[in-house]
Structure formats: structure tokens, C-alpha cells
Amino acid sequence: MNRRRRRLASEAFGVKRRRAPGPAQADPLRAGAGSAREAVEALVRLFPRGLFEDALPPIALRSQVYSLLPDRTLADLQLKELQEQGEIRIIQLGFDLDAHGIVFTEDYRTRVLKACDGRPCAGVVQKFLASVLPACGDLSFQQDQMTQTYGFRDPEITHLVNAGVLTVRDAGSWWLAVPGAGRFIKFFVKGRQALLSMLRRAKYRELLLSELLGRRSPSAVRLGLAYHVHDLIGAQLVDCVPTSSGTLLRLPDT
Amino acid sequence: MSDLADNPKIPVGYLKAWQPGLITAVTPECMVYSSYSMLSGGSDGVIVLYDLENSSRQPYYTCKAVCSVGRSHPDVHKYSVETVQWYPHDTGMFTSSSFDKTLKVWDTNTLQAADVFNFEETVYSHHMSPAATKHCLIAVGTRGPKVQLCDLKSGSCSHILQGHRQEILAVSWSPRHDYILATASADSRVNLWDVRRASGCLLTLDQHNGKKSQAVESANTAHNGKVNGLCFTSDGLHLLTVGTDNRMRLWNSSNGENTLVNYGKVCNDSRKGLKFTVSCGCSSEFVFVPYGSTIAVYAVHSGEQLTMLKGHYKSVDCCVFQSNFQELYSGSRDCNILAWVPSLYEPIPDDDDEATTKSQLNPAFEDAWSSSDEEG
Numbered sequence: 001m002n003r004r005r006r007r008l009a010s011e012a013f014g015v016k017r018r019r020a021p022g023p024a025q026a027d028p029l030r031a032g033a034g035s036a037r038e039a040v041e042a043l044v045r046l047f048p049r050g051l052f053e054d055a056l057p058p059i060a061l062r063s064q065v066y067s068l069l070p071d072r073t074l075a076d077l078q079l080k081e082l083q084e085q086g087e088i089r090i091i092q093l094g095f096d097l098d099a100h101g102i103v104f105t106e107d108y109r110t111r112v113l114k115a116c117d118g119r120p121c122a123g124v125v126q127k128f129l130a131s132v133l134p135a136c137g138d139l140s141f142q143q144d145q146m147t148q149t150y151g152f153r154d155p156e157i158t159h160l161v162n163a164g165v166l167t168v169r170d171a172g173s174w175w176l177a178v179p180g181a182g183r184f185i186k187f188f189v190k191g192r193q194a195l196l197s198m199l200r201r202a203k204y205r206e207l208l209l210s211e212l213l214g215r216r217s218p219s220a221v222r223l224g225l226a227y228h229v230h231d232l233i234g235a236q237l238v239d240c241v242p243t244s245s246g247t248l249l250r251l252p253d254t
Numbered sequence: 255m256s257d258l259a260d261n262p263k264i265p266v267g268y269l270k271a272w273q274p275g276l277i278t279a280v281t282p283e284c285m286v287y288s289s290y291s292m293l294s295g296g297s298d299g300v301i302v303l304y305d306l307e308n309s310s311r312q313p314y315y316t317c318k319a320v321c322s323v324g325r326s327h328p329d330v331h332k333y334s335v336e337t338v339q340w341y342p343h344d345t346g347m348f349t350s351s352s353f354d355k356t357l358k359v360w361d362t363n364t365l366q367a368a369d370v371f372n373f374e375e376t377v378y379s380h381h382m383s384p385a386a387t388k389h390c391l392i393a394v395g396t397r398g399p400k401v402q403l404c405d406l407k408s409g410s411c412s413h414i415l416q417g418h419r420q421e422i423l424a425v426s427w428s429p430r431h432d433y434i435l436a437t438a439s440a441d442s443r444v445n446l447w448d449v450r451r452a453s454g455c456l457l458t459l460d461q462h463n464g465k466k467s468q469a470v471e472s473a474n475t476a477h478n479g480k481v482n483g484l485c486f487t488s489d490g491l492h493l494l495t496v497g498t499d500n501r502m503r504l505w506n507s508s509n510g511e512n513t514l515v516n517y518g519k520v521c522n523d524s525r526k527g528l529k530f531t532v533s534c535g536c537s538s539e540f541v542f543v544p545y546g547s548t549i550a551v552y553a554v555h556s557g558e559q560l561t562m563l564k565g566h567y568k569s570v571d572c573c574v575f576q577s578n579f580q581e582l583y584s585g586s587r588d589c590n591i592l593a594w595v596p597s598l599y600e601p602i603p604d605d606d607d608e609a610t611t612k613s614q615l616n617p618a619f620e621d622a623w624s625s626s627d628e629e630g
Contacts, residue, residue: 072516073557097478236519
């Protein structure tokens with residue numbers, strides 16, 4: 001009964017009066033997740049494990065989480081909490097400054113151990129996973145941190161780089177990395193470009209989301225259309241326009 | 255403003271007021287308001303003064319230009335006027351700075367240039383402290399890396415702040431403290447200065463808040479590109495910056511901490527300053543950022559994009575908020591200045607049974623046609 005009250009001043013600059021939210025939308029991808037954790041779990045299910053023969057932990061992207069949780073500040077805060085609790089790791093993917101991959105720590109740990117099983121660097125990697133990962137939740141590590149705080153010697157750090165667990169960032173600092181993620185990044189960048197070109201070739205540079213998902217996936221898109229669409233929406237590379245036939249994805253004019 | 259909202263009988267509902275034809279060949283590059291008058295500076299060096307009061311009580315009104323410093327004025331700027339500002343304490347004086355490497359101080363009553371400061375490089379931005387009573391310093395940001403402080407009383411540059419490495423794209427004094435100045439530069443840094451201190455800046459804003467783990471370069475930068483625009487919130491507690499990395503960041507101005515509010519992609523491809531503005535006096539503040547030919551409105555503290563104000567035909571260059579009328583003025587390349595007024599809705603009746611016979615229409619739009627067929 002008290003729903004109908006005078007609108008707050010925060011709506012004063014809106015041009016149109018907002019409608020009351022209608023029934024649940026028929027759009028497949030736009031039903032939002034409740035929290036960042038659920039969003040990451042849903043996205044991790046979209047990741048094609050078979051493509052990499054289960055050697056890679058399922059990676060979700062931060063932009064995909066923004067697509068499921070429209071309130072970005074809240075999403076950032078919840079992801080930071082999950083990172084501090086040690087449940088997820090954020091990985092710098094390298095092709096874009098803002099592209100952060102999110103992996104569950106457990107998945108990461110099992111895959112990394114499996115990847116370096118039997119190789120000479122196995123011992124060092126296990127030491128790294130046991131001592132550094134739980135202690136330091138950052139994306140990157142500095143030289144003095146590694147040598148003094150955690151007691152790694154230079155040859156050991158070289159082993160870690162060879163194993164793919166660390167990537168060189170600049171002199172004396174390294175990013176945390178997923179071994180074998182190079183293929184994933186290649187597929188991801190190609191898939192993103194392919195999807196954007198699909199939109200560019202469409203009439204008026206726009207497509208209904210349901211139609212886009214129903215189309216045959218082009219050969220360059222190996223990770224799945226839904227995976228890429230979440231990323232495009234969250235990275236604001238396409239505009240989402242709500243229409244009566246569902247969500248419309250439109251390329252911005254610039 | 256509050257009694258308009260309480261009393262529903264006054265017709266409200268206008269959204270924007272047109273001012274066609276007033277600005278002839280000028281694109282407003284910058285605008286600033288005083289209580290009832292507005293200054294706008296154009297890309298051909300012309301400065302025009304408008305009277306903002308709406309005495310006609312019509313929903314769509316036109317503000318008249320009171321006077322202007324036209325092309326034929328002997329002291330007119332030779333190139334585009336980048337920033338204009340009223341003297342903070344009254345409208346007897348205003349200052350304007352331009353690409354012709356000068357900052358001119360004008361007397362409003364006689365429209366003569368009272369003083370001219372010359373610089374070696376083009377002037378991108380200047381600002382005089384709105385709250386300061388102990389000094390009359392104008393901070394000037396030019397193409398060189400040094401911020402110059404000009405003193406109005408003595409008529410010369412009093413000192414220089416060194417610390418940036420590239421051109422200074424925006425400067426702004428804090429509305430809270432007399433001596434605190436923020437400067438934004440193309441070297442991706444934003445510095446907070448206390449101008450009384452001889453040695454360097456107080457703080458450099460770091461977008462990662464000191465955690466080097468996420469930064470690609472080790473230097474502490476506010477943005478990953480040039481920092482184009484600066485605006486303090488009206489209480490001076492927070493500072494908003496926009497950069498060419500298409501991000502807008504909200505900082506705590508007392509300790510320089512990035513509050514990590516995420517506004518999403520705030521498109522910014524301006525090569526000089528982006529003049530955006532923050533509302534003043536609203537219950538939750540908004541920030542209005544020009545985006546192409548529209549203005550994007552965000553809530554400052556939550557980061558949510560509320561709406562896009564569409565009305566201009568070409569790209570919007572500047573916007574400014576008037577707290578007395580709670581109006582936003584925006585100037586664009588299509589030579590128009592639009593005034594945006596918040597539209598107030600009629601309160602929805604709480605009780606559904608009560609039949610509402612009161613017309614929802616603005617009486618200006620009501621016609622005298624009778625709907626009844628019987629009336630002869």
C-alpha cells in the first residue's frame with residue numbers, strides 16, 4: 001500500500017517515469033545473480049572445460065560478473081571480499097589492463113599441481129602453492145617479497161616462471177598466472193572480435209540477444225556465445241537496450 | 255524548491271528550455287553561473303552574459319543575453335575562450351582565460367578588461383577559489399608543466415607549483431579549505447597542493463591506493479591516461495576525476511584515497527579538458543558528464559548511471575549546475591545552450607478509490623474545446 005509514495009529527488013532528473021518491474025523476463029542471460037559468488041559459480045559453469053582437456057581451471061572474467069550484477073561498486077566490493085577470504089584468485093590476463101580473470105583457488109591449485117606433475121619444478125611449485133598463495137592475495141609479487149618474506153631463491157623463481165605459475169611483469173616483479181592460459185587468451189580475444197564483427201555486419205549494427213544466441217556460432221568462437229556475450233555486456237563494448245521483444249545489443253556509435 | 259514539490263497545484267513538468275537564436279556564431283566552450291546570471295565563453299573568443307531568471311513563468315522560456323564582449327571589442331580574446339569564472343564574491347568582475355595565452359580580468363559594469371596576465375603557453379584552465387577570504391589567487395593551468403598562481407591584488411604571478419611533467423589540463427580549488435588546490439595533468443597524475451607550502455605537493459592521488467600489486471607501471475597515477483577533468487563535490491570532501499582511460503574516479507579529498515566507486519565506462523575522447531559538474535543541494539549528489547551529444551547523469555556515491563539527457567544536436571562541450579534553481583546548463587557545438595530542469599511528478603494519490611478529476615495537464619496546454627456534444 002505504501003509503495004505509491006512521492007518519488008524521491010533522486011529520480012528528478014530521469015526523463016521518463018520508470019515502469020514498475022514487470023514479470024520475469026524471457027531473456028536467457030539477463031536474469032541477474034544475487035551475489036558475486038553465485039555469479040562466479042554460474043559463469044564458471046559456462047566455461048568449456050573439454051576444450052582444454054580439463055587442464056585449465058575454469059576462468060570467469062570480471063566484466064562477466066558486471067553483466068550479471070549491474071551494481072558495479074557492489075560487485076567490486078564482493079569480489080574483493082571473496083579475494084580476501086581466499087576463495088578466489090584474480091589473475092591479470094594481459095591483453096587489456098582491466099581484464100581480470102577470476103578462478104576459484106581450489107580449482108587453480110589442483111590444476112597447477114596436475115600440470116607440473118612429474119616435472120622437475122614440481123617441488124618448487126608445491127612450495128609456492130603452500131606458502132605464498134594462502135598468505136598473499138595479490139595479483140603480482142615483487143622481488144624482495146619473494147626472496148625475503150617467502151625465501152625463494154633466484155633459480156627457484158626461474159622454475160616457477162618456466163612452470164607457468166609466474167609471468168614476468170617488469171624487472172623484479174611478476175604476475176600470478178595460470179599455466180597454459182595462453183590458448184585460452186587467444187581463443188578469448190578471437191572470439192570477442194568475431195562476436196563484435198557479427199554485430200557490425202548486422203543491419204543497423206544491432207541484434208536481439210535471443211537471435212544472437214540462436215545463430216550458429218562462428219568458427220572463431222570456441223568458448224561459447226553466452227560466455228562472450230556476458231563479457232561484451234559487462235565491458236560495455238555493446239549497449240543493452242531493453243525492448244518489448246527482449247534485450248537488444250547495439251554497438252555504440254563511436 | 256521545496257514548496258513547489260509540496261504544493262501540487264502549480265503546474266510543473268517542463269524538462270528543458272530552449273534558447274534558439276541567441277548565440278549567433280559562437281560555440282559555448284565554457285560556462286559559469288552566478289545567482290541569476292550566466293557567463294559563457296565561446297570558441298571564437300566572444301563572452302556573453304545571460305540573465306537566468308524566468309520571469310515569464312512559462313514552462314519553456316528563453317534567457318536573454320544581457321551583454322557580450324563581441325568580436326569588435328578591442329580587448330576580446332583572439333582565440334577560443336577556455337574558462338570563464340565570476341569573481342567568487344559578487345558579479346562585479348569576471349575572469350576569462352583563452353588559447354591566446356592570456357588571462358583577462360573584466361569589469362562587468364563597463365565590460366572593459368581591467369587586467370591582463372600573459373603566459374608563455376596556451377592556457378587550458380584557470381580557477382579562483384570560491385571560498386577563500388584570505389587570498390585572491392587564481393590558479394592557472396597551461397601547456398607547460400608548471401602551475402602558476404596569479405594574485406589579483408598585485409596583478410602579477412605570485413608563485414609557481416612544480417611537480418607535474420606534462421601539460422596541466424584542469425585546476426580546481428577546494429571549496430572547503432582556502433589553500434588546497436587540486437591539479438590534473440596529462441602525465442596521468444592528480445596532485446593536491448597546499449599553496450602555502452614551499453616544498454612540493456601534499457598528495458599525489460594513486461588509483462590503486464598504494465597497493466602496487468595491481469598497477470601495470472610502478473608510478474602512482476590517478477588514471478591510465480591523461481586526466482582531463484576535476485571537480486570537487488560541493489562540500490569539498492570528495493573529488494571526482496575523469497581520464498582518457500574512460501574512467502571516472504571518486505577520491506576522498508582529505509587523504510587522497512580512491513573510494514573505488516565504479517561508474518563503468520565514462521567515455522572521454524576530449525583532448526583538452528572535459529568540463530563536467532556535480533550537483534549541489536540534492537539529497538544524493540549527481541554528476542553530469544558530457545558524453546557525445548548527450549549528458550550522462552551518475553549518482554556520485556553509488557556509481558549508478560541514472561539517465562542520459564538528450565537534447566543537443568552536436569557534441570556537448572561543457573555543463574554547469576546552478577544550485578539556486580537546481581538547473582543544469584549545457585553548451586554544445588551546435589551553438590545552443592540548454593537549461594535542464596528537474597521535472598517534478600504529481601504525487602500519486604495514496605488511496606486508489608479516490609477518483610482524481612484534477613487535470614494532470616499543464617494548464618498552458620489545456621484547450622478550450624468542450625468534449626460534450628450537447629453544448630451548442
